[in-house]
Amino acid sequence: MHLNMMPPHNVNLSIRWHTSKTRAVLCQGL
Known part of the structure; x- marks a missing residue:
């Protein structure tokens, strides 16, 4: 599912x- 890859529409x-x-x-960078 792509939902986890995209930010929700809700601002918060x-x-x-x-x-x-x-x-x-x-x-990951550390």
Whole structure:
């Protein structure tokens, strides 16, 4: 499913989605 790959339309959820993705990328970078 592509839902997990795309940020939700809700602004707050979208911010959480981007934050979680950013943290995941930073963790992988470390």
